[in-house]
Amino acid sequence: MSSPTSTPVGSKRSRDDIPVTPSSDGLASPPSQRRRGQDSSNGDLPAMPTSPATDIASPAVHDTSLFSSPRRSGNFLPSEVDMSSPLMYGTPSSRVEGTPRSGVRGTPVRQRPDLGSARKAPQVDLHTELPSADGAVASEQAAGQKLVIWGTDVNVGTCKEKFQRFLQRFIDPTSNEDENAGLDLNEPLYMQKLEEISVIGEPVLNVNCSHVQSFDADLYRQLISYPQEVIPTFDMAVNELFFERFPDSILEHQIQVRPYNALKTRNMRSLNPEDIDQMITISGMVIRTSQLIPEMQEAFFQCQVCAFSTRVEVDRGRIAEPAVCRNCNTTHSLALIHNRSAFSDKQMIKVQESPDDMPAGQTPHTTIVYAHNDLVDKVQPGDRINITGIYRAVPMRENPRQSTVKSVYKTHIDVIHFRKTDEKRLHGLDEDSDQKLFTEERVQTLKELAAKPDVYERLSSALAPSIYEQEDIKKGILLQLFGGTRKDFSQTGRGNFRAEVNILLCGDPGTSKSQLLQYVFNLVPRGQYTSGKGSSAVGLTAYVMKDPETKQLVLQTGALVLSDNGICCIDEFDKMSDSTRSVLHEVMEQQTLSIAKAGIICQLNARTSVLAAANPVESQWNPKKTTIENIQLPHTLLSRFDLIFLMLDPQDEAYDRRLAHHLVALYYQSEEQIEEEFLDMAVLKDYIAYARTYINPRLNEEASQALIEAYVDMRKIGSGRGMVSAYPRQLESLIRLAEAHAKVRFSDKVETVDVEEAKRLHREALKQSATDPRTGFVDISILTTGMSATARKRKEEVAQALKKMIQSRGKTPAMKYQQLFDDLRGQSEAAITKDMFEEALRALADEDYLTVTGKTVRLL
């Protein structure tokens, strides 16, 4: 059984695959053409013996040899060869010598340590040995094909056939993954990908498991349950197919299939012992990566006496050092030669559960992930990734010096495929990476809720129930949470249109603005909360840092970038320094952040909605002043807010009573009632997430007409009094709000109702914030220019009156300041304050009509 062979098989022999039972002595005499083919095609490759010795060492062999008898019938395989060996699948015709290093046989197999080399499973003939184990499978198959891989119900031939059929036929016309960008969706998807491989030469085929599932559920089940056996089979299948089609392409190594998006598991927390050795997909965040670890795949031993060399493969992480030299029979003469041993790259990566998946009050779990070969260094700490891999549990090694061992397994994941979730955001495609999976029932309940006529009111009242009334503000925030539809005009040069709604709350202290902000921050998955007082421009945007260890420049992102696709809540907006506020200009309209620092010049996406709260300058809102005067914010910034709400203490009795009732109720409501509220918050969260992901409403004809009318109306209001009461920005706001309202209804069309509500809300907000306290009219110029048109007019009038008065006095080169003021007051019918007087003087000084020096006014 242990006849030693040193036949050079080359590195074609891949360890991860399923070796056939070592029982047959035929190993020693491989088919001649095989040897020939090899010698000619890879003379440059290091020689390597097949190693039956290791197989014998493994205890499993004793069991397996029992089942080893009938092999696959002759036309298929030489029974003793590795199934994955490229040699086995070539039809006789394809064995004709091609260009060196092309074709199935010419291309070397790259080891797949990700599939693990430990388990070696022989095939079993179900028919004879285990008829009861999986009778159904056995009976389905033709008489010659009852072989399944030991311990599974996978028949190599059928499996291969199925996968090839999948590759050739699978079409997904609705695919919108960015991997498939540029492919013809009506052609077989994976055939196009193979074509791509032949052009680009990167021998990796990524296969979406959900495609496999929709094509052949049974194949999918096998893939999930026995990845270690099925994936090599897939590899074989795809290589056969590929080299049949592109016989002349040259690849670095054979194509490897990398499945991803297995639906089995999503959450690290739900991993349990049943998942061991199965294929899983989990999401998480990389927290640490190790140095590269060279892992020995194959040890090279040389006899010190006769220089006979032998190779030993790794078996379950161990090398069995041969005790006796097979050539000269000297014992303990073999020494390990490091630089002739084969190593593969390996990296340990620690992944932590993403914060959204965690139940409250517990700490996040971490998992160890091993990346092999070209997946090493693919991810960096901080990346959010989806990992597809095989879950492993390794018992703690027995220590020869101890009789007892720890009864704990070490678990890790051998990664097959990485997928960065935040990478996609660079492409500007929508956030289907954070897509939450909704169960059927959940979607059903959400849709039922959406069908209710009062869903808008319901949701807005579910928002921050502990805050009393302020219905319109809550509605505004609700629309902000849903956001408008994202539109891309980058082709026409205009860039992205902002879809996010920005809201500013201002008002008296103690009107629970902060509480509202806290609530919103807790509600949305990607929310950030900062206080204007405590944050700097750097903290909001991004900064460049030098990593102390690697000396590498690292871009650290701030709150605005972190809340991309979320909401950035900024409290105490008025306390922010001007330089900090200035960075918001770009974010709030262009939705990007440009950075030019320490040699890094880049533009980051910051598609964030801003919810800001500001206190009036005089600590109490002065109703006699305009919004700008009250909060002292630059109007350039104010005009970027879609809605500006005032949260004022209304000070009327009925309101007080309701408020008191609400507050007292808060303090004695029973536990159950509170429970209900909590349930609402979860529903609300899902509702928003669902609407944001799946609903993209567009304007219909009537709605656009209604919007045009609304805009024209708004312009009209002002033009009658020589004021501008609306700018295109307001129209954009209206569109966004209407779209958001349509999203609330789960409607794909923006209809007139939506426009009506948007108009109403917008008017409400304007009424509160852009009303000129002197005239009582809505005047948008308060927000856009910082001063109402009446105020400007009035200022001019005073200046003119002053000028007239001075002119009427005749030639007096100098006047007393105080006297002039008194005179003007006496003359004018309206009350003139000192401020107004000074303003008028300044205006005249600008005209070069006079100068003011100290207490005297001189004419020029």
Place this chain on the structure above:
Amino acid sequence: MRMWFVCRFCCPAAQSNSNPEWEAKVLEYFKGQLREKESHSWVPSLNDVPLHYLKPNSLVKFRCLVQDMFDPEFYMGVYETVDPSTKANVLRCGKYKDVTECGVDLNSRNTVTAERQTFYCVPIPGESPTVVSACQGKNQARVVPSTSYVPSRQKRSYEEDDDDMDTQPQKQREPHTGGKFGTPHGNGDSKRQETEAPSSQTTAPSDCSSHLDLNFPLPGERGPACLVKVYEGLDSFKLNDTLEIYGILSVNPVLTVLGEEKDPSLLLLNPTESMETPEEQRAHDPPASLVPRLHMLYARPLQHNNPLLPSAPTEDQSAFVSSFLVEMASVRAELLAYLTHVLLGDGLAAEYLLLHLISNVYTRRDVLPLGKFTLNLSGCPLNSYTERLYQIVQQLVPCSYRLSMSLHTMNSMRLVPKKDYVANRLVSGALQLARNTSLFLDETQLEQGQLDSSGVRNITALGNLISWQKVDYDFSYHQMEFPCNINVLVTSEGRSLLPSDCQVPLQPQVTPPNMEEYLTTIHMAQFTSQINKFRVYLSLARTLDYSISDEVTKAVEDDFVDMRKDDPQSVTAEDLHRMLVVARLLSLSLGQTTLSRDGWMRAKHIDMLRRSRTEQQKSLNGNEP
């Protein structure tokens, strides 16, 4: 009086490894036994018995706080061993154990993999010394050092001793163990005589743990930390829960050896070893002699850790409560008088302090915690007055901590727990506290100077704690919010820079020439029984239910509307919030579980008094905001 846990329980699994019934039965049995009157006090406690006095594999209890939760681990629930001499295969149970027996057949098909999780538990931070000693006094279990337990050994046959080592093949032991458990008094007496000497031992294990960071939240804490292996109900435990855990102690030295053995040559060939950094190994597999392992059978969440109150919510607790309710008003009066003395004769401040001490976040409405009552005592005399005040507060409450807010501590201290990814553990901070801990912030220690960035972060964390009762733990790549329930008392000279629910300027009525002496005399004048009464009172008042009738609701509403009518600026919604909390606490402090009209008027009254006092202060200082 010891309860031996003999692992023979597990062995029925040998016959039917898919039968989970026996596991449930084991738990049922222990729960049933522990429910019996007083039986839980027979179990020795890790808190007050030094580790080397406890026998390995015996049942112990541990009063603790869940400081960190490690990743779940898979272990061999059932495994097969091969006897090297007879070649016989035996099925064994791996539950409640750290190590397997020799000759494990790793390829056995009968191996069942199961899941468990490890919690890192520390004694409740800031537990007052009186609580510790009282708990100890309550405990009847007396344990002998394991080195000198020969007498008890003689009672057991040698066969049984081997049994403890678990090397013998399976045997029916169940009735025997049960019997032992059932009659603990029988051999308890004889043992007590043996243990006279060591029972006086109270000091914490040793200082030898100094080189190993046991990760206590508060500086200067000592006591055993413990790795608790949890098998059931993983989701029901949360970080910072206070629990009383009953479990099997495991201090197998093998654990230590495994952890420390580092053979570099092995490392290369054995990559699984290299996945843990030395730091991580130290954090997750500390020597068992310092951090014992505890395999949890049963855990009881602690509502409070006041040893003077019955711990379990049973009938005798309600009886205890109703009997104490009668006394409540009188105890309150005494306590108020005591606090008035302490606060230099200021009755109003004493009243507020009392309300603060019984406050409790009883629920949360979305983000708003209800029932919190942070008190800012301003105008505190300098020169160690605050220190003395803290000592008195510390006496009264089960858990407390004084944070002296000097510039140095604010800049250097770690308040917020932070995840250390190298060691893969949550490095604790001073704000990782158990529920209802009294946090005493001493702002009088703060001097002028510059706060650095960590100082600013610390102040922000304190502000968040006070306003939202939450702490944002630092996970480096993101923050995670943990709700908490901590009573914060701020003492300051002027108005505190931290937010607070209520500020009371202290108005001393007496000016003792020697403050130290004055406070010490007050302190000494109280009898222990009196102090104990106060302690019971404070813990109990917090647990009472509370409601407001519709009628009173109406009255409160009317009142609010009336107040606003006169001057809308004078009373805001925030004021109403505070008055409702004051009314609630005031009623509870009198043992009333519903708000009465009188209670509301009283609350309004004292709030008015307080406000007039702050306004007075404002006009005095002029520039105060």
